Amino acid sequence: MSSKPNVLWITTHDINPHIGAYSGVYPGAEYAVTPHLDRLASEGVRFDNAFAAAPICAPSRSAIMTGCHPTAIGTMHMRTKAVPPPGVRLFSEYFREAGYFVTNNSFTDFQVPVPVSAFDDCSDTAHWRNRPSADTPFFAAFHGLITHESQIYLDDDAFAERTRHVRDEDRHDPTKAPLPPYYPDTEVFRKAWARYNDLITEMDHWVGTLLAQLEEDGLAENTIVVFWSDHGLGMPRGKRWANDSGLHEPLIMRWPGHLEPGTSTDALVHLMDLAPSMLSACGIDVPDHMHAVPFLDARGELKKNTNGYVFAGRDRMGELEDMTRSVRDRRYRYIRHYHPDRSPMQHCDYPDQLWTWREMRRMGSVEAGQRARGLPRSALTLLQRRLIAPTKPVEELYDLIADPYEEHNLADDPQAAGTLHRFREALRDWQSRYGDLGFLAEDELLERWRPGGVWQKTPPPLVERDPTGGIAVSSAEDAVVVWTDDPPSDQPESEGAGVPAIGSPGEVIGAPPTDGRYWRLLTPERPPPQDRPTWVRAVRLGHLASDDVEVPAHLASPTEDQE
Structure with missing residues (x-):
């Protein structure tokens, strides 16, 4: 067995911390049935303030794989094929250089064509068990698509098959779904919320199979296990939104003999901090090109104050053109919209086919009918109506301790003026330090990268x-x-x-x-x-x-x- 620690990443799509281990920490987590992840948290550390760099898959994963802000290296548009600055590499290469067997099973979506240098094996059969010898340390990543937003909206038979490992007694009752106040209380949203949690339970079963394989191979004691998701849940105000509901993520880490079991940390971390943290924990030098900072070292010591703020951006998503920047500290989230004249829920072909998006559009149509009859609108609350409004405010500011669902925008509150100014300065400083390619027209950016499309x-x-x-x-x-x-x-x-x-x-x-x-x-x-x-x-x-x-x-x- 290698003296170097192994690393096992177990990642999923499109969820917030709706996991039992986050009950009492993240709203709605008490509805979850996740015995394997709860056990993992009891044996390791639960991160309560982990955030994605973008509220959608590819930009978020590009940040994790490079340790760089997407807005600084051009990977912020969903999707693109960026040309990062010279010297920027996928961090998995550093593990290969250090003699690790590096596998990816098998999702990529890193905003660049993945080079052959990135992994020893990137396939549906990639596994640590295929390493050349028992003495070879490994970095193995498994990416489950079980919780991807598309799975919520399967037909009944396909959904039953997709969640076949969920016991009847663990099925989530739609009537008990803890809907956030920004969703209308309709059958569509209750069913979607219950299915979202059923998928998390199915994903938890998959996590359990990987952890069991690690135990069977006698590797659990020398392996850093990390569980994370890429961004928020696949419903309006989650995925594709730069709110906490689009960016706040579960992050659980176990390292026997190093990380104290059953603990938690409120340290502010970017998910992209995982790249330098894994390198640091395994005794590999962190490259200069990374913007992210390690929160873990080779002794297993967690650093608490590596970030005063965490940053994120929302840019083009398919044909939806927008630009938003978001800044978070332990208490507040600040959001700056550069196109306030555009709806927060612009037309976007793919999500507009999903039940919950259609339901929000339907409710807006109901209210239009009320207006046509000279009646006041009543189908949606003011908070819910903001999701489909034709415009959005230039700035938003929320106190997440007092207002976990981000219902009350403090940007115009005179008592919050000092906090608002502080976040404006934090955003300007970040953009000045790293640059922000979102201000550049995408066609011009592509021409810089590939003149004439070559x-x-x-x-x-x-x-x-x-x-x-x-x-x-x-x-x-x-x-x-x-x-x-x-x-x-x-x-x-x-x-x-x-x-x-x-x-x-x-x-x-x-x-x-x-x-x-x-x-x-x-x-x-x-x-x-x-x-x-x-x-x-x-x-x-x-x-x-x-x-x-x-x-x-x-x-x-x-x-x-x-x-």
């Missing part, structure tokens, strides 16, 4: 004989060099040389290319073999991979006079 290609690595008779491989432009001893075949790569095939699922989520060859990261500790031909290529985020450079076996052998 993908830029990474220059090939330079291969030279070093003084010992071996080879030296170098690459310009902060590219990463990978090598393989698998010869090229006639089988085309699924995504070309790092670019998804047009129209393929991989094009959307940026899945890594697959050509049947196993690519390793080139490091001084793990150079290519010298007794057989190898091939090297250079890769950089947002670029085409370079052409392969063949290194014949004789080049990698010492010359006779050196012998």
Whole structure:
């Protein structure tokens, strides 16, 4: 068994902290049935103030995988294929360089085409059990789609099959659903809320299977287990909103012998802080390009005051064009809308097909009918009506301790003027420090990245004989060099040389290319073999991979006079 700690990430989609372990901490969590996650929390640390960088999947996950603010590296629009600044890499590469077996099962969606350098295995069968030896430390990520918003709205038979592991006695009763006050109390919302929680219970079963496998393999004591979700629940005012309900996330971490069991922390953390925290905990240097800061070190010590504020942004989502920035401290959330003339619930084709979005539109239509008859509106409350209003305020400010559902906007309250000014300054300072590409027209940003729509290609690595008779491989432009001893075949790569095939699922989520060859990261500790031909290529985020450079076996052998 490796002396280095292993890392197991278990991630899910589209939930807030609606988990039993958060009962009394996050509103509505008491409705949850999550025995496995509750046990995990009892054996580790529950983070009460963990927040996403964006209220939607791909920008949020790009932040986690790079340790960078999406607005600073261009990954803020849902979806895009960004070209991050030179030096920005997916943090999984640092684990590979440190000798870890790194797997991803198998969702990506990081806003860049994922290069072959990112993982040893990125597939539906990726698992720590496939590592080359029991002594090889691993970083294994599993991404469950069980709680994705799409699953709430399945037909009855499909939903029953999707939640087949939920016992009858654990099914959530719609009549007892703790609806937030910004939802109308209708059958549609009650059914959606109950189904959302049934899916969380089904996801909890899946979590239990992974934890059981870890126990079976005798690895639990030397593995850092981390559970997180990417952003808020898949209903209006959750996913796609820069409110707490769109950004407040569950985060649970267990590390036996290091983190005190059954504890919690109110430390403010970005989910993107996970990247440097995992590196730091495993004794790997945190790269300079990361904006995120580690809250955990190799001793298992939790740092509490790494962030005075956490930041987030909402930008283009499909055809929905918008720009919002959000700042949170332990008590308040500030929201700045740069297009207050646009509805908070603009038309967006995909979510507008979902029951809860349609229900909000229907209720608005009912109220329009009331007006047509000369009657006052009564189908929605003022709070609920704000979701579908034609405009939104320039600024919002909420006291989350006194007002956990963000019902009362304090932005115009004279007594909150000092707090409002403080958050305005925090937002300006953040944008000044890191930059904010949201102010740049997206077409102009794309032209900067790819003039005329042409993908830029990474220059090939330079291969030279070093003084010992071996080879030296170098690459310009902060590219990463990978090598393989698998010869090229006639089988085309699924995504070309790092670019998804047009129209393929991989094009959307940026899945890594697959050509049947196993690519390793080139490091001084793990150079290519010298007794057989190898091939090297250079890769950089947002670029085409370079052409392969063949290194014949004789080049990698010492010359006779050196012998």
